[in-house]
Amino acid sequence: MLAREAMENRNLRDRLLLEAAQSNPMGFDIAAYRRSIAIATRTNGFVDYRSAYDYTRRIHQVTESIAALLSDGHAPAVIELAEYALAQLESAIGDMDDSDGYMSDILSELHDLHHRACLEARPEPRALARRLFEWEMKGDWEIFYGTAETYADVFGADGLAEYRELAESEWAMIRQLGPGDKDDEVYGKRSRITSMMEALAKQSDDPEALVEIKRRDISHAYAFLQIAEIYREAGQHDKALDWAEQGMKSFSQSDSRLVEFLAREYHRRARHDDAMKLIWHEFVESPSLKNYQELKAHARKVRPHSDWPVWRDKALANLRGVIEKEKQQEKTSKNHWHWPGHADNSRLVEVFLWEKRYDEAWQEASAGGCSSGLWLRVAAAREEKHPGDAVPIYKEMIAPILKQANNAAYAEAAKLLHKIRELMGRLDRVTEFDDYLAALRVEYKRKRNFIKLLEGFETS
Numbered sequence: 001m002l003a004r005e006a007m008e009n010r011n012l013r014d015r016l017l018l019e020a021a022q023s024n025p026m027g028f029d030i031a032a033y034r035r036s037i038a039i040a041t042r043t044n045g046f047v048d049y050r051s052a053y054d055y056t057r058r059i060h061q062v063t064e065s066i067a068a069l070l071s072d073g074h075a076p077a078v079i080e081l082a083e084y085a086l087a088q089l090e091s092a093i094g095d096m097d098d099s100d101g102y103m104s105d106i107l108s109e110l111h112d113l114h115h116r117a118c119l120e121a122r123p124e125p126r127a128l129a130r131r132l133f134e135w136e137m138k139g140d141w142e143i144f145y146g147t148a149e150t151y152a153d154v155f156g157a158d159g160l161a162e163y164r165e166l167a168e169s170e171w172a173m174i175r176q177l178g179p180g181d182k183d184d185e186v187y188g189k190r191s192r193i194t195s196m197m198e199a200l201a202k203q204s205d206d207p208e209a210l211v212e213i214k215r216r217d218i219s220h221a222y223a224f225l226q227i228a229e230i231y232r233e234a235g236q237h238d239k240a241l242d243w244a245e246q247g248m249k250s251f252s253q254s255d256s257r258l259v260e261f262l263a264r265e266y267h268r269r270a271r272h273d274d275a276m277k278l279i280w281h282e283f284v285e286s287p288s289l290k291n292y293q294e295l296k297a298h299a300r301k302v303r304p305h306s307d308w309p310v311w312r313d314k315a316l317a318n319l320r321g322v323i324e325k326e327k328q329q330e331k332t333s334k335n336h337w338h339w340p341g342h343a344d345n346s347r348l349v350e351v352f353l354w355e356k357r358y359d360e361a362w363q364e365a366s367a368g369g370c371s372s373g374l375w376l377r378v379a380a381a382r383e384e385k386h387p388g389d390a391v392p393i394y395k396e397m398i399a400p401i402l403k404q405a406n407n408a409a410y411a412e413a414a415k416l417l418h419k420i421r422e423l424m425g426r427l428d429r430v431t432e433f434d435d436y437l438a439a440l441r442v443e444y445k446r447k448r449n450f451i452k453l454l455e456g457f458e459t460s
Contacts, residue, residue, distance in 0.1 A: 030077050033069075034084055036062055041088040047096035056102035059089070063109055070113065075121035082114035083131075086143050093141055107143060118154045125159030133166045137192055148199040167196050177219040179250040190217070207234040221247050221255035228261055241265050248278075256282060256291075263298055272302040276311075287319045289350045319347060323368070344369035353377055362389065372397060387423040394420050395436070402444060410450040421457065 040062045047055045063085065070078045086107070093103055118128065132151060136144045144150075148163055155163060170193045177183060183190055194213065201209040207230050214227050224247025231240035244262040248254060259282050266275035279298045283291040292315055299311040326343040345368030352361035353374070358381040364370070365378050375393050383390035394416050401413045417437070424433040437457060444450055 030080065033062075033066070033077075033081050036065075037081065037085045037088055041085070041092050043092050043095040045095070047092075049097040049099055052096055052098055052100065052102055055096065056098075056106060059085075059106055060109075063106060063113070066110075067113055070117055070120070075117045076123070078117035079114060079121055079123060082110050082117065086110055086114070090140055090143065107141065111143060115150060115154070118151065122154070125155050126162040129155055129159040129162040130166065133163055133196075136196065137170065137189075145195070146199060148196060148203070152203070164200055167193065167200060171197050171216075174216060177217040179218060179220075181219045183217070183219065207231060207236070218250075221251045221258050223247075224250065225255065225258040225261055228258075232265075237265070237268070241269075254282065254285075260294070267298070267301050276302065280311075280314075283315060284318060287315075287322050287347065289347065289354060292319075292351055293354070316348070316351070319351070323348065327368075342369070344371070346370040346374055349374045349378065353381065358382065362386075372400065383419075383423060387426050391420055391423050391427070394423075398440070402447065402450065405447070407449055410447065410453055413450065414453040414456075417454075417457070 040058045043055070066078055066081050066085070069081070089103065089107065089110075096103070098104070128151070132144050132147045136142075136147050148160070148167075152160060170189075174190055174193060194217065197213045198210060201213050210230055211227050214223060214230070217223055218227075224243050228240040228243040228247070231237070231243065241262075244258060244265060247258050248262060259278050263275040263278045266272070266278070275298055279291075279295050283295050295311055295315055296308055299308045323343065323345060330343045345364045348364045348368070349361050349370040352358070352364060358378075361378050362382055365375060370378070376397065379390040379393040382393075397416060398413050401409050401416070403409075417440075420436075421430075421433050424430060437454065441451060441454055
């Protein structure tokens with residue numbers, strides 16, 4: 001009966017074969033395990049999303065059998081089988097839809113199993129280091145990523161020395177990149193060997209060793225920030241400042257993260273004017289709410305209660321000038337289809353909403369317009385004290401929402417109508433709401449799902 005069931009049930013058959021291979025009276029049959037791994041990982045074409053779970057469950061069953069071998073004292077065999085399974089999976093992953101990430105868990109399990117088996121079996125460290133280095137450098141799915149750190153307890157001094165020698169040999173072929181240089185390396189070789197060298201440098205606990213690796217590629221501003229952060233963490237603030245300032249000078253367009261680092265360092269040294277000059281320039285270059293918030297945060301580090309009003313007036317004046325210039329450019333532009341969006345007062349409205357200056361937000365939105373999302377926020381802030389101002393805003397949003405023609409949009413429109421009814425009730429305009437609802441029923445009579453939602457409204 002079991003044999004017949006096994007002929008129909010592939011998972012059961014594979015499991016029984018592995019059990020038999022493990023308890024073979026002639027001795028442990030590693031070849032049978034390799035055959036089972038090969039069969040389990042075979043994709044037979046492309047494994048689609050629906051089939052991914054069954055496919056990975058089959059593989060997981062094999063990995064559990066390999067794990068059982070470790071408990072039974074077969075650590076050397078587990079090393080070989082784990083590496084064989086990982087090699088098979090490297091090929092298989094490209095032939096499946098693993099949107100749910102099942103394979104990631106299996107790779108992690110096999111990697112952990114391999115490491116535990118190495119700790120128990122203690123394979124020849126130099127040979128293991130060479131094998132894993134080659135895999136880390138050329139593997140497609142970062143299976144042995146971080147080998148120097150993960151396997152340090154297995155390598156020992158000899159294995160780590162072999163790994164370091166191999167890494168330094170590859171590293172010597174990686175050319176220096178200065179500010180603005182382009183990386184001509186292919187297949188991520190630079191990225192991989194850099195990560196490996198950084199892992200080795202961190203083991204020395206010497207910031208200079210890590211900086212030496214980082215400075216091989218300073219083609220972008222963020223690289224200067226990374227080096228500055230290394231020195232700051234090491235308590236070497238003068239070197240941190242020097243690298244941050246070099247980064248600012250090396251690029252015409254600044255990196256906001258580097259600007260923030262340098263400004264904080266200036267504040268730490270009580271060089272508040274220098275810090276504010278940086279943050280102001282960042283706001284002028286990109287007058288967004290985020291940079292407005294940063295400007296306020298830094299202004300309050302100087303003198304918490306006196307400086308911000310001055311900077312605020314200056315920032316709002318600058319922002320108004322930018323918006324006016326955009327509006328003029330939009331009017332005079334002959335190629336309107338190139339314009340990235342309608343020029344309006346959205347950024348001013350956003351600032352006033354953040355400051356909870358709701359009357360000013362309303363005034364700016366009314367005077368110069370803003371995005372639909374901001375209009376909804378303005379209306380929500382306005383409705384408590386001025387429901388009559390909020391009603392036309394909500395009404396204006398109904399038509400664009402219904403254009404989306406899906407049930408989620410209809411539900412959103414219905415939710416907005418409930419709000420409109422509430423506000424018009426407060427204004428003693430219930431009859432007007434009934435007329436508005438009747439007009440919507442006529443205008444959108446073809447949207448049957450929306451009309452069904454309207455049936456839930458009580459118009460009494």
